[in-house]
Amino acid sequence: MARPTDEQRREMLVDMVTARVQSQRIFNLQRQGRVGTMAPVDGHEATIVGAAHALDTDHDWVLPQYREPIALRRYGPEMLEHVMLYNIGHPAGGHIPAPIRVLPYQISLATQIPHAVGLAWGLTLQDDPGVVLVFFGDGSSSEGDFYEAGNLAGVLGAPVIFLCVNNQWAISTPVHLQTAAESFAAKAAAFGFPGIQIDGNDVDAVYDAVQTARTRALAGKGPTLIEAVVYRLGPHTTADDPTRYVPAEDLEAARRSDPIKRLRTELETAGLWDDDVQAEVEEAALAALDAALEKARSTPLAPDAMLDHCYTTDTQRLARQRAGLLAEAGPGGSAR
Amino acid sequence: MARPTDEQRREMLVDMVTARVQSQRIFNLQRQGRVGTMAPVDGHEATIVGAAHALDTDHDWVLPQYREPIALRRYGPEMLEHVMLYNIGHPAGGHIPAPIRVLPYQISLATQIPHAVGLAWGLTLQDDPGVVLVFFGDGSSSEGDFYEAGNLAGVLGAPVIFLCVNNQWAISTPVHLQTAAESFAAKAAAFGFPGIQIDGNDVDAVYDAVQTARTRALAGKGPTLIEAVVYRLGPHTTADDPTRYVPAEDLEAARRSDPIKRLRTELETAGLWDDDVQAEVEEAALAALDAALEKARSTPLAPDAMLDHCYTTDTQRLARQRAGLLAEAGPGGSAR
Amino acid sequence: MTELNMLEAINETLHAEMARDDRVVVLGQDIAHNGGVFRATEGLLEKFGERRVVDMPLAEGAIAGASVGLAVAGLVPVAEIQFLGFAYQAMHQIAGQIARLRYRTQGRFDPAITIRAPFGGGVRTPELHSDSLEGQLANVPGLKIVVPATAADAKGLLASSIRDPDPVMFLEPLRGYRGIRDDVPDGEHLVPLGSARTARPGGDAVVIAWSHQVELACRASDRLAEEGLSVRVLDLRCLVPLDLAAIAEAVDACGRVVVTEESPRTGGFGGEVVATIVEESFWSLEAPVVRVSGFDVPYPVGMVEDRYLPDEDRIAAAVRHVLDMA
Amino acid sequence: MTELNMLEAINETLHAEMARDDRVVVLGQDIAHNGGVFRATEGLLEKFGERRVVDMPLAEGAIAGASVGLAVAGLVPVAEIQFLGFAYQAMHQIAGQIARLRYRTQGRFDPAITIRAPFGGGVRTPELHSDSLEGQLANVPGLKIVVPATAADAKGLLASSIRDPDPVMFLEPLRGYRGIRDDVPDGEHLVPLGSARTARPGGDAVVIAWSHQVELACRASDRLAEEGLSVRVLDLRCLVPLDLAAIAEAVDACGRVVVTEESPRTGGFGGEVVATIVEESFWSLEAPVVRVSGFDVPYPVGMVEDRYLPDEDRIAAAVRHVLDMA
Ligand SMILES: Cc1ncc(C[n+]2csc(CCOP(=O)(O)OP(=O)(O)O)c2C)c(N)n1
Ligand SMILES: Cc1ncc(C[n+]2csc(CCOP(=O)(O)OP(=O)(O)O)c2C)c(N)n1
Numbered sequence A, B: 001m002a003r004p005t006d007e008q009r010r011e012m013l014v015d016m017v018t019a020r021v022q023s024q025r026i027f028n029l030q031r032q033g034r035v036g037t038m039a040p041v042d043g044h045e046a047t048i049v050g051a052a053h054a055l056d057t058d059h060d061w062v063l064p065q066y067r068e069p070i071a072l073r074r075y076g077p078e079m080l081e082h083v084m085l086y087n088i089g090h091p092a093g094g095h096i097p098a099p100i101r102v103l104p105y106q107i108s109l110a111t112q113i114p115h116a117v118g119l120a121w122g123l124t125l126q127d128d129p130g131v132v133l134v135f136f137g138d139g140s141s142s143e144g145d146f147y148e149a150g151n152l153a154g155v156l157g158a159p160v161i162f163l164c165v166n167n168q169w170a171i172s173t174p175v176h177l178q179t180a181a182e183s184f185a186a187k188a189a190a191f192g193f194p195g196i197q198i199d200g201n202d203v204d205a206v207y208d209a210v211q212t213a214r215t216r217a218l219a220g221k222g223p224t225l226i227e228a229v230v231y232r233l234g235p236h237t238t239a240d241d242p243t244r245y246v247p248a249e250d251l252e253a254a255r256r257s258d259p260i261k262r263l264r265t266e267l268e269t270a271g272l273w274d275d276d277v278q279a280e281v282e283e284a285a286l287a288a289l290d291a292a293l294e295k296a297r298s299t300p301l302a303p304d305a306m307l308d309h310c311y312t313t314d315t316q317r318l319a320r321q322r323a324g325l326l327a328e329a330g331p332g333g334s335a336r
Numbered sequence C, D: 001m002t003e004l005n006m007l008e009a010i011n012e013t014l015h016a017e018m019a020r021d022d023r024v025v026v027l028g029q030d031i032a033h034n035g036g037v038f039r040a041t042e043g044l045l046e047k048f049g050e051r052r053v054v055d056m057p058l059a060e061g062a063i064a065g066a067s068v069g070l071a072v073a074g075l076v077p078v079a080e081i082q083f084l085g086f087a088y089q090a091m092h093q094i095a096g097q098i099a100r101l102r103y104r105t106q107g108r109f110d111p112a113i114t115i116r117a118p119f120g121g122g123v124r125t126p127e128l129h130s131d132s133l134e135g136q137l138a139n140v141p142g143l144k145i146v147v148p149a150t151a152a153d154a155k156g157l158l159a160s161s162i163r164d165p166d167p168v169m170f171l172e173p174l175r176g177y178r179g180i181r182d183d184v185p186d187g188e189h190l191v192p193l194g195s196a197r198t199a200r201p202g203g204d205a206v207v208i209a210w211s212h213q214v215e216l217a218c219r220a221s222d223r224l225a226e227e228g229l230s231v232r233v234l235d236l237r238c239l240v241p242l243d244l245a246a247i248a249e250a251v252d253a254c255g256r257v258v259v260t261e262e263s264p265r266t267g268g269f270g271g272e273v274v275a276t277i278v279e280e281s282f283w284s285l286e287a288p289v290v291r292v293s294g295f296d297v298p299y300p301v302g303m304v305e306d307r308y309l310p311d312e313d314r315i316a317a318a319v320r321h322v323l324d325m326a
C-alpha cells in the first residue's frame, strides 16, 4: 500500500481546503452575477486532490470533467487563472498554458474519455513515460463514449486511469436510475482490466489506488478503473435546486463524512494542523482567488477574439466576417 | 434445463439445413449478379434456429442484424419472401408484414440494440406478454449503442434477451482486437444482469439458454446477455476475401464443429434423420427459394416507389420531386 | 386566451397531450423527479406516474434509440434532449434510425416520435448548449423540423408534433423560455406543421426568420417603422416541411429579402431559404438576398456571445442594406 | 505522370505521407491486416508496422475520439470511417470535439486529424453506405471538407489534408475508387485546400459540382457540346474553405448556373452554393440557379438507386432549362 507522507497529507489538505473555499467563493460571485453558472466542488476534494498528488505532474496528464479544475492546484497556480478566466466566460478560459498537462473543462459529458485513451496511446507511441488520468461522473458512465473508450483501452493496454467520481447524483438522477450494475467499478469486467471501488472521501485510499494504477500502467500492464464513492454536498450547479430531489437525511449523513473534516481531524490529532493553519490557508486561498479574478478581468479581449483559433488561417468568408465585426466595433474596439 | 423434444430438434434441423442451402444459393445468385452483396449464414445456424425455436412467435420479437433473417423460417414463410425482396434490392424488401414480430435487416451495427430495449419496455407498458430477442455480432458489441442499451435494460428490468453471436470475426478483425474482456458474456457485469457463454453450435444449449432467459424476462426478472460462440465458416460477405486474414487451420478446425453436421449426426443416430430426409429438405428449400425469388422479381415496382413512406404525406417539395420523376418515367412507367 | 411564457405553454401542452392520449410516454434526463432542468416537464410525474414519465440514464443515444422501440410497440414517445448540442451523441439514432423507421420498414411502423430540445444562445450557457443544428437536421429526410417563436405557437405546434405520425425535432429557443410571453388560446389549439406566419406586415422588404430570431426581426421592423420603412417579418415556424407558398408570396410582395439565423453562416438553413427563393421567386427579386447569421466559428463563451448573436441592429442594418442596393 | 485509379492514388499518398512524417498514424476498422475493405490502406501495415497502422474495435466514436487524444499527443492521425453514413455514430466527437479542439483550447492543440470516408452511391451498397452528409458537415465550423473528383486531386488534396493542422473530412467517392482513372503526377504533389478547378471550359452556362458529380457534369457538358453549347464545369474540390473567387468568376462569365449534388435537396450543400452565388454574383445572373440533387428521401435500395442518382441526363436537362429561361 502506497501511503502518502505526513508532508504530503498536509499538502493535500491545503489543496482540499483551498479548493473548497475558492469554489464557495466562486459560487457567491455567481450569485452576485459576476461569474457564470458553476459546479461546486464540495464533497469531491479528497478524490481530486488525492489523485492529483499521486501523479507526476511533469509527465502525467489529467483530463477533467467540469468539477475538478478548481482542485488541481497541484498542477500549478496557472490552474486557478484558467478557472477564473473560464468562469467569467472569457475566451482565454480554454487555454491552459503548455507545458501543464491538463486539458480544459469538458462539458460534453464523457467525450473526454476516448480522448484520454488516444492520448495515453500517443504517449506510448512516443515513448513518453506518462500516464493519463481521466475524471468522469457516475452519470457520464452511461454514455457510449465511456464504454467505447474503456473497451479500446483494454485492447490497447493503454496507460490510462479511469477515475469515476460517483457522487450519487447526475443532476437529479440517482445512481439506482443510472445503472443496475453492482458498482461502477464492476463495469471494468466489460473491458478486461481491474476495477476497484474506494472511499473517495479517504484521501489516503485515493492516493493509494491512483499510485497503484499508475505503477501498473507504467509497467505496461494496462488501464485501471477506479470508482471513488463520494457524495455531492452542494447543488449540481448554481442553476440547480437539489432540495427538489435530494433527501435531506441523506445529505445530512453525507455531511458527516465530509472529506475535509475527516482529514483535518486526523492531521489535528497528529499535530499537523490547527485553527491558525486553517485560517492561513483559507486566507491565502481567497487572496489567490481575488488576484486570479482580477487578472482574469483585466485580461485583454479583442473585439474579434471569438473568431480566433477556429482555423489556422481564416477562411475567406471568416476573414470577411472578422472585418465586419471589427467595423461594427469601431476604432475604439468594443462598441458592443 | 429446458430440452427440446425430438420433434422440435427435427424441426430445428430442417430450419438449419434450409437456411444453409438457401444462403448458399443466394451466394451463388450474387456471383451471377442476380442479387446484391449478401452475408452468408454458414456456421450461425444452430444459434439462430435454436433461439427462434425457444421463442413464442406470436408474442416474442426478434431484432436481427443482417445474418439472421434467412434462418428465421420459424417466423413464417413470409420471411423468405422478405429475404429475397431485400436481396434483389427491391424497396419492398424492408417490409415484413404484420403481425410477424420481426424487424428487417439492420445494417447500421448495434443500432437495433436500443430499439430492442425500447420495444421490450413498450411491451411491458402495454401488458403485452412478449419478450424481445436481439441479435448482434462480436464486433457490434464494441459500439456505444450496445452498452447504452444494456445499461438501460438493466435499469428498466426490461424483458429483453441480448444474443451476441461471437463468430470470432468482425470482417477481418479478430476477437482479441475487439475486446480484452474475458468473454462477451462477461460484459453483462456492466449492466447488472446475468451473462452466460454457450456453445452456439449446440442447438440444445442455445434453446435452453434462450428458454431460461425468456422465462426470467417474463417473470419480470429482467434481461439476460447470452454469448453464443460459433465460427464464421464463410466470408464476411460476398465482397470479402477471408483468405487474406483467416488462418486456414482455424477454419479447418471450425468446420469440424459445423453445427449442422453435429445435429444431423445426432438425429441420424436417433433414427430421426437420413439421407432421404436430407435430400427432401434441401430440395424443398431450393424450391421455396426459387418461388420466393420469382415472386420477388415479379413484385411490382412503381417508378416512384422509392419516394414512398418517407413522410405520411409528401412535403410540397417532395410532391414536386415525385411529379418530376413520374414525368421522366413517362406514361409507360419505367423509362430508366 | 391566457398570457403564458413559452415554458408554461409547453408544460401545459405536455399535460394536455398526455391526458388526451395514453400512448404518450415522456422520457429524458431529469424530466421526471426534477421536472426538467428548465421545468418544462414539471408535474407530469405526479399526474401520470412513473410508467409514463421516465428519468433516463445519461445517454442520448439510448433515449433516441429506445424511442424507436417504443414507437414500434405502438407508443408515442416524447423525448427530451437536454440541450440540442447533445443530439450529436444520438445522431446515429436520430438521423440514421428515427428519421427512416417508416421508410426502412416500408410503411409498417410510424416513427411517431417527438424530440424536444432547447437551443440557441443568449443565456450564457457552456459549450454546445447553445448550438443551432437545425440546418444539419433539415438535411435528414424523414424528420420534420419545428421551430416556434411564440408561446401560442409553441402550444399549437407541439400538440401537432406529438400527434403527427412523422418524427419531429421540436426545437425550443432557450432565450424564449421565460423571455417570450404572449396570449395563448385556451383548450385545444393546433397549428398545422408547414405553415409560416406573418409576424409583422410590411411591403418594402421582408425578413425571414425562425425561433428567437423572429422576436429580434420584429424589433428591427418596429425600429425601421420609425424610419418610415414597412418591413414584413415572416416566421417560418417549420423548416421541414417548408411553406414554399408563404415564402414566395412574401418575396413577390416585397422584392427585397433578409434571412436571419443564429447558426454559423456556412451550411446553415439560411442558405436553403435563399436557394428556395431563387427557385420560387427569382424574377421578383429586386436585390440579392442578404443573410444575417452567426459567425463561422463554434458558439463562443459567455463574455462574447452578445457579439456573436445576430441582433436587431444587425438585422436592421441588413434591411437597410438590401433597400439601398441598386 | 502515371495513370491511376482513385484508390491507387489514395493508397500511394498514404504510403508517401507515412514515409514522410513519422507522426502519421493510420487507424480504422479493417485497415491494417485486411488493407481496408476497399484496399485503400493496402500494404501500410507491412511497411509501417503495427504501432502506426492500427485495426480498431468497431466503434466510430472511439476512432474519432481517440484521434483527438493522439492529436493532443502531437501525432497526426489519419482515421478511416468505413462508410461516411457511419460518421453519425461519431458526430459528437467529429462535430463536437475534433472540429473545435483548437478553439476549445484557444490555440494550444492542433486537431491535425484527417478523417477519410467513402460516400456516394452507384455501387448497390446497403443502407447508410451511400449517404451524402457533406452538407451537414459543412455547417460544423472548424472542419475542412474536401471532396476530390479525380485521382490526381485525390493525391494532391489528401497530401495537403494530412499536412494541414486543421481537421479535414476527406470524402472519397465510392463510385470513383475504381471508376475514375486519370494521370497522376509522380512524386510530391500538393493541391491547396480551397481552390476550385475548371474541369471543362465553357461560357454559355456553368455546372458547379463536386466529387463524383463532376464526372457526370463533364459528360453532360460533352453531350451538350454536340448540340453546340459551351458548358463550363467547375469542380469545387473543397466545400470548406469554399473558393468564392472561382465561383464568382464562373458565374460572372456564364450568367447561367446549375448546381448538382447527390444529397437530398433540402439542406444539401447546393443551397449554400446558391446562396453564395446570390451574395457574390447576383447581378450577373441571367436566370435563376437550378439545383440538381437527390430526392428528399433516404438513399434508397439497389434496384432503384439509378433512378435516385442525379445523372448526366438530369444535369443536361437542367442546363437546357437554365438556358431556356427568359
Ligand atoms: C452529453 C451531455 N449530455 C447532457 C449534459 C447535461 N448535463 C450536464 S451535467 C449532467 C449530469 C452529470 O452527472 P455526472 O456525470 O454524475 O457528474 P456530476 O455532475 O455528478 O459531477 C448533465 C446531464 C451534458 N453536459 N452533456
Ligand atoms: C455502424 C457501422 N459501422 C461499420 C459498419 C461496416 N461493417 C459491416 S459488417 C461489419 C463487421 C460486423 O461484425 P460483427 O458484428 O461481429 O458481425 P458479423 O458480420 O461477424 O456477423 C462492419 C465493420 C457498419 N455496417 N455499421
Ligand SMILES: [Mg+2]
Pocket: A137, A138, A139, A165, A166, A167, A168, A169, A170, A171
Ligand atoms: Mg455524479
Ligand SMILES: [Mg+2]
Pocket: B137, B138, B139, B165, B166, B167, B168, B169, B170, B171
Ligand atoms: Mg462477428
